[in-house]
Amino acid sequence: MAEESKNKQISIKHLRKGLSIYKTNRSAYWYARYYDSVRRKYVVRSTKETTRLEAAEVAEEIVASYKSKQNTSHAVTKERSFEHYAKLLSQMTKSKAKSSNRKYAFSDQSKILFREGDGLVLYFGKHDVGKITSGMVRDYLLFLDSRRKEPLANSTKAKQCGVIRQVLMLALEDGVIDIIPPMPKQRTVDKPRVSFTEAEYSRLLKVAREIADAGTTVVRGVPVTREHYNLIVFAVHSFLRPTETELFGIRFADIEVKDDPKHLLMRINGKTGLRLSASMEAAVDMFEKQKELYPDASPTDYVFMDAYKNRTTAVNTYRRIFNHFLDKAGLKVDLSGNARSPYSLRHYALQTRLRKSEGDVNIYWLAENAGTSVDQLERFYLKNMEPTTAKVKNLQSFKKS
Numbered sequence: 001m002a003e004e005s006k007n008k009q010i011s012i013k014h015l016r017k018g019l020s021i022y023k024t025n026r027s028a029y030w031y032a033r034y035y036d037s038v039r040r041k042y043v044v045r046s047t048k049e050t051t052r053l054e055a056a057e058v059a060e061e062i063v064a065s066y067k068s069k070q071n072t073s074h075a076v077t078k079e080r081s082f083e084h085y086a087k088l089l090s091q092m093t094k095s096k097a098k099s100s101n102r103k104y105a106f107s108d109q110s111k112i113l114f115r116e117g118d119g120l121v122l123y124f125g126k127h128d129v130g131k132i133t134s135g136m137v138r139d140y141l142l143f144l145d146s147r148r149k150e151p152l153a154n155s156t157k158a159k160q161c162g163v164i165r166q167v168l169m170l171a172l173e174d175g176v177i178d179i180i181p182p183m184p185k186q187r188t189v190d191k192p193r194v195s196f197t198e199a200e201y202s203r204l205l206k207v208a209r210e211i212a213d214a215g216t217t218v219v220r221g222v223p224v225t226r227e228h229y230n231l232i233v234f235a236v237h238s239f240l241r242p243t244e245t246e247l248f249g250i251r252f253a254d255i256e257v258k259d260d261p262k263h264l265l266m267r268i269n270g271k272t273g274l275r276l277s278a279s280m281e282a283a284v285d286m287f288e289k290q291k292e293l294y295p296d297a298s299p300t301d302y303v304f305m306d307a308y309k310n311r312t313t314a315v316n317t318y319r320r321i322f323n324h325f326l327d328k329a330g331l332k333v334d335l336s337g338n339a340r341s342p343y344s345l346r347h348y349a350l351q352t353r354l355r356k357s358e359g360d361v362n363i364y365w366l367a368e369n370a371g372t373s374v375d376q377l378e379r380f381y382l383k384n385m386e387p388t389t390a391k392v393k394n395l396q397s398f399k400k401s
Contacts, residue, residue, distance in 0.1 A: 030055030075128040083125035129171040134181045154186040193380045194338045195347040207329040235345040237283035239370040242342035244311040246270040253299035272371040
């Protein structure tokens with residue numbers, strides 16, 4: 001006959017749900033067994049008592065001591081945890097990104113949530129969404145700074161707070177919490193939008209045209225052609241961002257030539273989602289030139305640099321060629337030492353439209369057409385724009401007698 005195990009429970013007494021005491025053949029003492037619903041496991045401790053009644057009292061003391069050592073801000077159930085809603089937010093964002101071509105939005109959010117070492121889920125994951133306070137968020141931002149040689153930029157901290165708020169918003173919508181705590185305010189300093197003056201833009205066009213027409217320049221194995229010059233003019237007169245989804249994502253089928261006045265009606269699925277955008281008249285000429293360069297192009301072909309089916313490669317290739325143009329024109333940086341990039345063309349386009357309209361352009365319509373906001377135009381373009389002739393005349397005007 002097999003020998004009976006010394007660890008076999010020979011006497012069990014259930015005190016209440018999740019708590020019991022028992023004895024084994026190994027010891028004369030009673031053991032307390034408590035179920036931790038947060039960690040989803042049993043905790044066993046010896047009561048050091050031989051009588052059942054005294055063991056029951058000690059068992060309650062053991063539970064009270066164990067709970068006091070736990071983090072009281074942790075969620076009792078998984079469904080109330082920050083991690084639960086963080087994963088839900090990530091799934092929702094990933095789904096939206098697939099349907100709206102906004103993969104970078106998902107990528108950026110995912111890094112903030114699941115970054116190794118100090119991501120939001122690692123720091124707040126087990127916390128109850130209803131117990132997260134402004135002070136805890138502030139402590140998290142200090143924790144991020146402590147892990148780096150230089151403190152994070154305020155704009156980066158603001159992004160962390162924005163994602164925390166998105167997670168808590170889902171909990172609010174589910175009725176799990178009644179209010180979202182205020183996020184610590186981060187004072188951000190707007191970085192200047194690097195652009196061109198009229199003279200600088202003219203010089204850029206002249207140099208780019210000369211290099212393209214010479215047909216002898218090769219940048220990282222890529223011959224520079226008229227198409228790369230056309231891209232500059234089209235970017236300025238279409239207001240498109242030089243990204244995979246806008247300037248480098250537009251296909252022939254996405255463009256329709258319109259009259260009265262002459263312009264292109266473009267279907268853009270860009271940073272701010274789907275929009276119908278109108279170009280300036282000069283963009284029509286560049287579009288026609290692209291059709292001449294590619295007479296056999298199908299409607300689904302990209303308007304620019306269609307040979308690069310990987311649009312990230314197309315963007316990077318053009319950036320190198322554009323930098324070559326800037327270098328040869330002596331325009332790599334502005335007077336303040338800020339580096340120019342293909343984005344500078346969009347900044348120049350918006351500033352020029354605001355300036356040349358002498359204040360007549362509807363700023364709301366311009367913002368909507370360019371896929372931006374009135375706030376962005378006011379903060380980055382109107383604020384530092386050179387005064388127009390009409391504005392200067394108005395400032396120097398006198399009351400008419």
